[in-house]
Amino acid sequence: MSTTPASPGTAPATQVAGSELLRVLLREAPQAPAIDPARFRATLDLIRAKPEEQRWATIPWQTDLWEARKLAADENKPIFLWAMNGNPLGCV
Amino acid sequence: MASRALAFADPEVIRLATEAFIPVAENCSPLQTQRDAKGEFFRLVAEQGHYGGRTVPSATRQGQYAFTAGGHLLASINTREADKMRAMMAQALERWRSLRRGSDASSVGGTDAVPAPYERDPRYPSFYPEDGLVLKQTMRDLPRPASHPIPQARPDAINFDYAWFTKAEMPLFLPSVPRRGERVDLPWPIVRRLARFHLLDSVRGETPPWREDHVRHARISVEVTAVEDTRVYLRLEGAVLNQQEGAWAIRPFRQKWDGLARGYDCRLLGDLVYDTKSQQFERFDLLAVGERWGGTEHNARQEDLLPAPMGIAFERAGNTPVDRTPPHANLWDYFDIPAERRPR
Numbered sequence: 409m410s411t412t413p414a415s416p417g418t419a420p421a422t423q424v425a426g427s428e429l430l431r432v433l434l435r436e437a438p439q440a441p442a443i444d445p446a447r448f449r450a451t452l453d454l455i456r457a458k459p460e461e462q463r464w465a466t467i468p469w470q471t472d473l474w475e476a477r478k479l480a481a482d483e484n485k486p487i488f489l490w491a492m493n494g495n496p497l498g499c500v
Numbered sequence: 501m502a503s504r505a506l507a508f509a510d511p512e513v514i515r516l517a518t519e520a521f522i523p524v525a526e527n528c529s530p531l532q533t534q535r536d537a538k539g540e541f542f543r544l545v546a547e548q549g550h551y552g553g554r555t556v557p558s559a560t561r562q563g564q565y566a567f568t569a570g571g572h573l574l575a576s577i578n579t580r581e582a583d584k585m586r587a588m589m590a591q592a593l594e595r596w597r598s599l600r601r602g603s604d605a606s607s608v609g610g611t612d613a614v615p616a617p618y619e620r621d622p623r624y625p626s627f628y629p630e631d632g633l634v635l636k637q638t639m640r641d642l643p644r645p646a647s648h649p650i651p652q653a654r655p656d657a658i659n660f661d662y663a664w665f666t667k668a669e670m671p672l673f674l675p676s677v678p679r680r681g682e683r684v685d686l687p688w689p690i691v692r693r694l695a696r697f698h699l700l701d702s703v704r705g706e707t708p709p710w711r712e713d714h715v716r717h718a719r720i721s722v723e724v725t726a727v728e729d730t731r732v733y734l735r736l737e738g739a740v741l742n743q744q745e746g747a748w749a750i751r752p753f754r755q756k757w758d759g760l761a762r763g764y765d766c767r768l769l770g771d772l773v774y775d776t777k778s779q780q781f782e783r784f785d786l787l788a789v790g791e792r793w794g795g796t797e798h799n800a801r802q803e804d805l806l807p808a809p810m811g812i813a814f815e816r817a818g819n820t821p822v823d824r825t826p827p828h829a830n831l832w833d834y835f836d837i838p839a840e841r842r843p844r
Contacts, residue, residue: 433761438741440790443769455640455813464508467517476524480569481614488521489565491528499661499828
């Protein structure tokens with residue numbers, strides 16, 4: 409039994425008006441092949457970040473501006489804030 | 501995300517941020533509007549900075565700011581270039597030294613600047629799942645066949661996110677009787693969270709989560725492969741097809757285009773170990789592999805719309821402050837909290 413929302417609104421691709429690109433890209437059912445268990449660890453390693461891709465994470469980032477203010481006051485240092493619309497340390 | 505790979509990979513930027521400053525990173529979207537002392541403090545700093553007063557093309561205040569604990573701006577910039585970042589930090593440190601030499605030294609730090617506790621804006625509580633399951637997610641394009649019509653233009657692109665499950669939700673990953681050979685489909689609240697908020701193409705930049713009706717197929721199951729003392733070994737398998745069609749922009753702040761589509765059609769495979777004594781997952785290695793297609797306003801796929809392979813890896817997060825980074829999603833939606841329970 410599939411675990412699906414109550415009304416997933418599956419629309420056959422042929423009923424959707426639009427560009428050739430849209431019709432080509434829509435899928436009526438999953439097509440992805442199963443992951444080969446023999447390739448599982450190698451693929452994980454391929455995706456995970458290498459050390460040289462995580463140099464930014466060697467900075468001892470605080471994650472709360474208020475806590476950073478307390479530390480800055482305690483240690484008598486200025487604050488360096490990296491602010492983005494989306495968390496700079498996560499998905500942005 | 502380019503500034504992680506460029507400016508913040510620079511040895512001198514890393515050294516200065518680590519040794520000369522208290523480095524902090526935050527999502528400024530809530531800070532720009534939240535109604536509490538922390539939001540007010542951020543706006544006090546940001547309005548002295550590079551985007552102070554700006555409303556067009558957006559009111560964003562993103563960037564890098566150096567300032568005192570009391571809120572006195574030392575320097576600011578919005579850059580991904582290491583040399584500009586180094587110059588900004590050097591300027592900030594010179595002003596910091598100058599301020600400390602001046603007569604108003606008490607305003608730049610020390611006990612006078614210790615912030616008082618404040619009442620947090622109830623729209624932005626901490627949802628961090630203490631004693632729950634926290635996964636680090638890594639997203640990357642996978643190699644394309646040589647015959648693919650679009651060469652892989654940015655093989656170094658990588659992005660991260662975090663997935664949160666509460667302590668009460670962890671048993672939902674297990675059959676009720678954890679015996680070898682027992683198998684169970686994961687319930688919709690778990691599948692929904694993974695499919696809508698994590699099986700996304702954010703490799704080159706953030707993208708909106710899927711709506712519930714974009715999840716066209718989602719089935720994820722776990723099977724007990726072995727039980728040893730208090731350890732339950734599980735294999736997770738699944739298939740998810742997410743797709744959306746409609747009109748939206750595929751470049752920041754540009755016009756919307758009709759007839760667009762985006763999707764991710766993937767299979768999942770996981771190797772999990774749950775300890776019934778500690779009631780924690782000791783291992784949660786999960787892989788999603790499939791094809792993504794289309795683009796959205798901020799995910800930088802405008803030249804790369806055709807189906808191409810993409811992989812997502814999940815693993816248990818560590819215990820550093822960075823590992824408490826929240827998921828990218830609106831967390832009220834993420835935890836499916838009813839509208840009547842959400843503060844306005």
